[in-house]
Amino acid sequence: MAAARGSLPGASRSSSSSSSSSFSRAALPSSPSPHPPPPQQSPSPGVKLGGGGGTAFVSTGIPDLDRILGGGFLLGSVVMVIEDADAPHHLLLLRSFMSQGIMHRQPLLFAGTSKEPRAFLGTLPSPVSSLASSKEERQRRGAAGADSSAQDQEKNLRIAWQYKKYFGEQKIGETQNRDIEQEYSNDFDLRKPLERHFLNAQEIDCVSIQDASSLAILHDHVSSFLSKLPRKDGGFLNAGRIAIQSLCAPQCGYFEKDWDILSFIRSLRAKIRSSNAVAVITFPASVLSHSFSKRWQHMADTLLSVRAIPDEDKDLGKLLTGYQDMLGFLHVHKVAQSHTQVPLILEASTYSLKLQKRRSLVLEQLNQAPVEASSGTSYATSGSCSSSSKGSPLDF
Amino acid sequence: MAELPNLLDEAMGFAPGSAAPFPRGGVVVLVEDCVETSGAFVLHHFLKRALSSGGGGGGAVVFLAFAQPFAHYDRLLRKLGCNLSVQRKNNKLHFFDLLEYPGLRKGNATNRGFLDLYREIQRVVEGCSLQEDNKGCVNIMIDDLSFLEIAAHGSMDDVLDFLHYCISLTSVMDCSLVILNHEDIYATEEDHELLTHLRYFSDFLIKVGPLNTGLAADVHGQLTIVNKEIFKDHARPMQKVRNFHFKVKENGVETFYPGSRH
The missing domain is CATH 1.10.287 (Helix Hairpins)
Incomplete structure (x- = not known):
């Protein structure tokens, strides 16, 4: 495959911070060019074809999450992220998703709750x-x-x-x-903002959903955005990304028009199905009634939720290893499946969000310290069984 | 093709190889699922059964698809051994693509939209009943009701009216109705009304839920089937409530009693 790498020309300066050892330099292979040629091949580097015919993924911007979800976000699906009520952890996912799209030169539609949604682009992380x-x-x-x-x-x-x-x-x-x-x-460095020239060169559409009295404006933007990305069988030339931040936030004018919002999601879902795009919607479930929150969750193809860790939870700290490095938890509730009715059963549904070297986001399975009270005696009995004739059914 | 006995079929009173259509005419089946475990596979199973079971190549199906496009069902049912495109061509499957049904979305005009939809269904059902080879067996399937509610803009009366009409069709035209709905939406008191109405109408209630013990690779969840028509036309009363585990596979669903497998 050609060296179409998504790396950033200016980003290599971050390497200077690392300790230099003359020993390892000898092992360096001939360094490939850090300048990325524009992705023109089909499929483009931003789109990965799945195992079954016709499935295609785009990256979430977090390599670990890609791995967990079996390749990334499925094209033609709606991803929902349930926000934590207290902390903006969902923005980590949203920013990574948007940055990754920009790195792949994929068209992007962003709907934000602030008055100046374009300002949000300035907070996107830059790739390592x-x-x-x-x-x-x-x-x-x-x-x-x-x-x-x-x-x-x-x-x-x-x-x-x-x-x-x-x-x-x-x-x-x-x-x-x-x-x-x-x-x-790419791995993203959350401390470093994305360079301006990326944002200027891109096809990025921004909408503010604050003060909008109805969803008609957003609906129009989504329609015109998706009409440029029709799905063609076999040809996944380019994929679009839609990022909607806090769709049902109370500061929006249409807040409390629950059925309007649901109709919007329904129509978005229908449009996404027939186009080459992924929509990521974050929403604060706590402002919705239980019934509507469940309705939202049923509409999602992939459902994730993030939860911050309360400060200094001693009990949890005792229970989990590596607790002090954790930012929060990511739950995977549902994973979009196409071409199959078999649900994807993950090894674990809860992962810890960590910052590696204070900059790039990694997801790890929780390492639970063994609970003492969980029947040490029963282990002993099964152990005695196994010594007699058959192997222990409990294999840890 | 010899198939393994399936507890789901058995609980619904279906014997493999019998000439009786499935689900039987005049029956209303309500499938309830939740966010953790999707019940769509039950619908797929019924769709396949309805199109292939019984004498003379199976009955006709009127499928109201609010949740997924045709291609989705086509792909899945192909793996189950049922070609929807062919069935559609043979006028066995009448597929209503309602992902973006515009008639249901216009503010006050919801009633009109539903009326048109109902007329269309009625026309198709009557057309099917006239055909010789269907043996009068038509199935109406709704996937899923929560989208119908959104299309009705949350007007429960409209939804219930529409369902009443469909249910009256089942008794008049002797067709069956299978509805997929989400149980956990109606957890609070004030939202519960629609669900209680639905449960009252239904002859079979199929609940799909996750295992209490959490995720498992071998067991995808449990099914509870409540049979409310036990004394209707069986000399021998059937078991009223059945509970078993299931595992969804590409080519079908595997059902078994708890603890009967390792």
């Missing part, structure tokens, strides 16, 4: 250059390898070197794989 991240990775691994080899005795040293040589090859292969993946999804 894949070159820098892979270099850091290599340095980290290289340093670890050096330590272990130094500790070994001379006899083992030779083996360790051989091993390292082999390991180095593997490493390069791995990083190349990473680079290919990063065409599709």
